Amino acid sequence: MKRIQSWTLLIALGLLIGGCQNSTPAPATDTGTKEPSKESSSTSTDTSTDLEASVELPAELKTAAAEYYGMTGSRESVFETNWGEDKKGEGTERVRILNVENGEARVDVVRAGELAQLGSETVVIRKDGIYTESVGRGELSKPALQLPSDVAPGKKWNSSFDLKMPDGSVVKAEMNGEALAIEKIKLSDGKEYDALVIVNKYTMKSTPASGAGSTVTGEAKSWLVKGLGMVKLDMPNPNEANARMVMNLILPKS
Secondary structure, X not given: OOOOOHHHHHHHHHHHHOOOXXXXXXXXXXXXXXXXXXXXXXXXXXOOOOOOOOOOOXXXXXXXXXXXXXXXXXXXXXXXXXXXXXXXXXXXXEEEEEEEEOOEEEEEEEEEEHHHHHOOEEEEEEOOEEEEEEEOOEEEOOOEEEEEOOOOOOOEEEEEEEXXXXXXXXXXXXXXXXXXXXXEEEOOOOOEEEEEEEEEEEEEEEEOOOOOOEEEEEEEEEEEEOOOEEEEEEEEOOOOOOOEEEEEEOOOOO
């Protein structure tokens, strides 16, 4: 498959599948976590290796979506990645609730290492759902819905947005999401967890500032665990024929 504006499409895919959003498990007390790679695409100037405390999330915003995304406080996640053709790596994601105003909470999501390709973003938690409000390397036409607040097996939703990049290219994205079921998943700590399985079917039309555009369709599947967030992701790699993009949360062995 022809390589098509890789980082632009990856950022758009990151918005569509949403939920890397955080998650080291609450019991973890490791103070020697790896410092995120300096490749982070975040616009943040914070270079501290310690997680800053989050603003407290009010009870009315502690929805099923916030629980499944693990977005109830400061978190750092470490993911093992495989972007296809055995291109294995590791990436980190830091999440912190910045403020709560007018019944909404804004969350800073900073990705580094291999996850930097998906971009960093500002997410807003509302009573009706979780939305991406802005991204570090592009301009959204409107907040993009990631997950409805009452997400549960059988729930369906859709989202659409335009993403304009600094080079003038534009991605028009349409997504139809569905929560399929709760299923058991074994994570790297050897334990089994109840995971909500999410499928997002998407169509993205990428139009460069000059030249011909491209359209990509696909289906992303993710597994979400309450309190941990997204623990696994599997989706097509838009830049490698017959390749998958797979992410797995790394948990410490007990």
